[in-house]
Amino acid sequence: MDAILRAIVEPRRRDILQLVQHQEKTSGDIAAHFPEVTRPAISQHLKVLEDAGLLAMRKEGTKRLYQAVPERLADLKRYLEAFWDDRLQLLAREAETEERRSSLPDDQRN
Amino acid sequence: MDAILRAIVEPRRRDILQLVQHQEKTSGDIAAHFPEVTRPAISQHLKVLEDAGLLAMRKEGTKRLYQAVPERLADLKRYLEAFWDDRLQLLAREAETEERRSSLPDDQRN
DNA sequence: TGCTTAATGAAGCGTCAACTTACATTACGG
DNA sequence: CCGTAATGTAAGTTGACGCTTCATTAAGCA
Known part of the structure; x- marks a missing residue:
């Protein structure tokens, strides 16, 4: 998932993704843009x-045709959806922090 | 928008965001994680x-309390939603490419 | 075979950003 | 005031990465 995020952060790669989102294009075709x-x-x-x-990617003779894989974008979308709402990770971290704190007297808390 | 994307790509920053998503925390509190x-x-x-x-961020004495701003995450979400579906940019690029090609003889196309 | 076209591979360069150590700032409490 | 706690800032290092140039692979065709 990290790979996906890193990939789409580069603006040029987002542009490329848009280009081949709905139709295949050759490498040269893409480069021409x-x-x-x-x-x-x-x-x-x-x-x-x-x-x-x-x-x-699929080869056709000497050309290489690229096209977006919508499933992966869907993965990313799902991941981000979860990111907004998911409290699980947060709660897990909180649990251990709170536990550590409760076992200390007040003046040792920060 | 690019700033938001760059910000959340760094895994550590995503973790931080999760930490303060639903409650404020001090800088030191966050660092302790x-x-x-x-x-x-x-x-x-x-x-x-x-x-x-x-x-x-808000200051409280010598401490600084941080908390996530859900509106910005919503912005990002909307941007990505548009990204999946938006063909406008694509169509604009296609138009000029196709036009250029049609005006060239076959052997000059790549 | 040998030439041409389409595309990637490899090496090297410059920039950026995440990190560390050391120092500065700000506010509270005696 | 002065010390200390909480935090940010500055400067420097290092690794990652986007880019270029040059070299290489692979397919089609005379």
């Missing part, structure tokens, strides 16, 4: 996205 | 989170 950087740079971004599971 | 790093490191994280608008 970003004249401000070189092709290898795009290639590296594609690798990061693919490693994070956000992109699927 | 992360024995693996020093207090100044936490202080710096708090600043990043506060600058991103994700944390509110």
Whole structure:
């Protein structure tokens, strides 16, 4: 999940994701949208996205076609949903903290 | 919005956010949850989170109490919702690309 | 086979950010 | 006042990463 978050933080990678969200595109096609950087740079971004599971690749001859994997975005969405609401982690941490405090006299609490 | 994304990508900051999501805590209290790093490191994280608008701070004597600002998380949520579905950016880019291609002979297309 | 096209791999560079140590600030309490 | 507690700031180090240039792989085709 961390890989997904790191992947989508880079603005260029978010742009790439948008590009192939609804249709496959070749590496060169994608690179053509970003004249401000070189092709290898795009290639590296594609690798990061693919490693994070956000992109699927299939070869067709000498071309490589990339497309977004909506399931992974759904994963991220679910994770964030849980992040907003989930108190479990918080409560676990609180439990041990409170326990430690209760066993100390008042003047040792901070 | 980029600031929010960058802020929550750092795992330690996500943990901090969870800690103060439902109750205020002092800087020292928060730092006590992360024995693996020093207090100044936490202080710096708090600043990043506060600058991103994700944390509110109020002073109480010499202490500083931090708490999450749920509105900003809601902003992020809305942004991501839009990100999944929004085709506007994509369509804009497609339009200019397709136009450029159609005006070129076949052998100049990539 | 050898040339061309599509794309990645590898090495190196510059920048950024998370961290540490040391110092400064601010407020309370005797 | 002065000391101490709570916290932030400054400066410096280090590792990660996005980028470029140059080299390499792989497929299609004469």
